Amino acid sequence: MASIFGKNSNDTTSTESFGAWTIAKRVKLTRNIALLAIGVALFYIIFDYSYGAYEYLWYYVILLAGSTLCLTLIKYELYTLAKISLLVPGLMLLAILAAWETRETGIYMYFLVVALGAITLFGTEEKFAAIMIGLLTFVIFYIVYFTDIIDYEPLDLSEEYIKNSLLINYTICLIATMTMVYYILSISLNYERSMHETQQDLLVLTEELDKSRNKFELAIKGSSAGIWDWDIKEGKLYISPQVMRMLGYEERERTDISYEEFFSYIHPADAPLIETLLKNHLKNREKFEVECRVKNKDGEYIWVLDTGQAEWNNAGRAQRMVGSIVDITERKKAEQLVNEKNNKLRKANEELDRFVYSTSHDLRAPLSSLLGLINIAEVSDNLDEKHRCLEMMRNRVNTLNGFIADIISYSRNTRLDVKKEKVDLNQVVDEVLSGLEYFEHQKDIRIEKVFEPDLEIKCDKSRLKVILSNLISNALKYHNLDQPDPFILIKAEKFEKMVQIDVIDNGLGVDEEYLERIFDMFYRASENSDGSGLGLYIAQEMAAKLNGFITVDSKKDTGSTFRLIIPRMAKYMKEA
DSSP states (O other), X not given: OHHHHSOOGGGGOOOOOTTSOOHHHHHHHHHHHHHHHHHHHHHHHXXXXXXXXXXXXXXXXXXXXXXXXXXXXXXXXXHHHHHHHHHHHHHHHHHHHHHHSOGGGOTTHHHHHHHHHHHHHHTGGGHHHHHHHHHHHHHHHHHHHHOSSSOOOOOOOOHHHHHHHHHHHHHHHHHHHHHHHHHHHHHHHHHHHHHHHHHHHHHHHHHHHHHHHHHHHHHHHHSOOEEEEEETTTTEEEEOHHHHHHTTOOTTTOOEEEXXXXXXXXXXXXXXXXXXXXHHHHHHOOOEEEEEEEEOTTSOEEEEEEEEEEEEOTTSOEEEEEEEEEEOHHHHHHHHHHHHHHHHHHHHHHHHHHHXXXXXXXXXXXXXXXXXXXXXXXXXXXXXXXXXXXXXXXXXXXXXXXXXXXXXXXXXXXXXXOOOEEEEHHHHHHHHHHHTTTSTTGGGSEEEEESOTTOEEEEOHHHHHHHHHHHHHHHHHTOOTTSSOOEEEEEEEEOSSEEEEEEEEOSSOOXXXXXGGTTSTTOOSOTTXXXXXXXXXXXXXXXXXXXXXXXXXXXXXXEEEEEEEEESSGGGSOOO
16 A cells, blocks of 8 residues: 555656656656646636536636645655546546536546546556556446435536537547547557567577578588597696687697696686586586687687586596587677677667657647647637737747757767768857857857867767757756856867867756766756757767767856867767
C-alpha cells in the first residue's frame, strides 16, 4: 500500500523504454489533464449558469479541488496519489451528475473516459491502481443506473439544454478517447518501427560476422593449427613451426623453450585465468580451453584459442600435455566491432526512445493549450479576453515553431556531412546577433565582442552558427536585468591547432547540481524553462561533429561561461 499512496521509487526514474510511457512523461500528461479538467469545470460552470442550471454549480468544486490537489501533489513528487486525486473526485462528480440528470445528455460516456484514463495514466507499472480505479468506475456506474442507493430527484432540464449537453459531452469524450488511444497507438507504431530497424541492423551485423567466420574457417583449412607438446617432468615445451609463424618468428627460429619462458609471452591479464584452468585440468581433469593474448615478435599481442589434453600415469600424475593453438585475432576483432556497433545501436535506440516520447509530449502540449484557448475565445464575449487569448495563442505557436526548428537542427546534424570552409568568426557572430535583434530585453543587455576582427576558422559554418546561436540566446533568455550592468561577452582566442570561443554572462547562472545534465537531450533545469530542452544537446552534438566540445562553468546568481573548443584548421579535424 505504501507504493500506492506514497512516493513511488519508480516515479523518479530517468530511463525511458519502448512499449510504455516513462513515469516522467506520465507525470507531465497527468499535469496537463489536471489543467484540462480545471478548464472543463470552469467551462461547465459558465455553461450551466447560462442555462439556469444552478443546482450543478457547487458540485464542480469537487473537480476543481481534486485537479488542484493533483497539481500540488505532483509538485511534491507524490505522483501516484496525484493521479488518484484527479480520477477519484472526477468519479464522485460524475456519479452525482449521472444520478441527477437524464441519460439523454450522454453523461454516462464519461465512465468509459475515466476508465481509459486510469489505464493510460497508471500503465503497466502501476497496474494495481489502474485496475482498482477501473473497478471503481464500474461499481459507480452500476450503482447509479441499476440501484436506488443514490436517489436524487431528476432535474427538469430544457430540451435545448439536453441536446447541447449531449453534443458537448460526446465531443469532449470523443476528443479525450481519441487522444489517449492515438497516443498509445503511436507508441506501439514507433516501437514496431524501431524494432524492425533494429532487426534489420542486427541481420546485417550477423551477416558480416558470418562472413568473418567463413574467412576464419578457410584460413584454418589452408594452414594447420599450431601444435605444442609439453614435457611436464622435464619442464620443456616444444613449439611447432606453425605457432612460430603466428608469433612472427622464422619457422625454425625457436622450437624448444621452457614452460616458464613461454608463459612470459602471455598477457599479464590472462595469465591468472590460464594458471587456474591448467591447474584444474592437471589435478581434476577438467577441460582445458581458453582464449588469451600472446605477445608476438614485434611486441604486439594476438588473440589465440589454446586447447590441450594431458596424459596421466598409473599414479594419477600428469606426465605430458599436448595441445593446439589457433590464431583468432580476426575473429576477436570482428566480435569487438559487432559489440561496438551494438553499443552504438543501443545508444541510438535509447536516444530515439527519449526523442520520440519527449517530442510527442512537447508537440502535444502547445496544441492542447491552443485548443483550450480557442474554446475560451469561442465562449467569451469579452473583446479584451479574446485579444489575450490570441496573444497567448501566438506565444504557443512561437514555442512550437522554435521546437520544430530544434528538431530540424538535430536531424540535419545527424544526417549531413561536415562541410569544411573558411569561416569569418566576426561575420558569423554578427549574423547570430542580427537574428536575435528582436529578442526580449536584448536592447537592455550590453553585448561585446572580444576577439580579432579578422579571425578565421576552417570548419562548418552552419553548425558553428547554430552552436553560437544557442549559447548566446540562452545568455539572453536567462539574464538578470536587475543589476547595474547586465552584459554578454563573446571572446575568442586562436591557438596553433584550435580556437577557443567563450560566451560569458553575468546572468542568473545554473545551480551546481544541474551542471552535469544540462547537455542531456530534453533536459530542463527548471520547470519554468520555456525551451525545448534540445538547444544545448544539439550544440554539444554539433561541436562533436566538428571534432570539438563545449564546457560550462556557472554559479547561481553570478553568471555562466560556456566554452567552445574546435579545431582551427581542417587538417586537424576528423573525417565525418
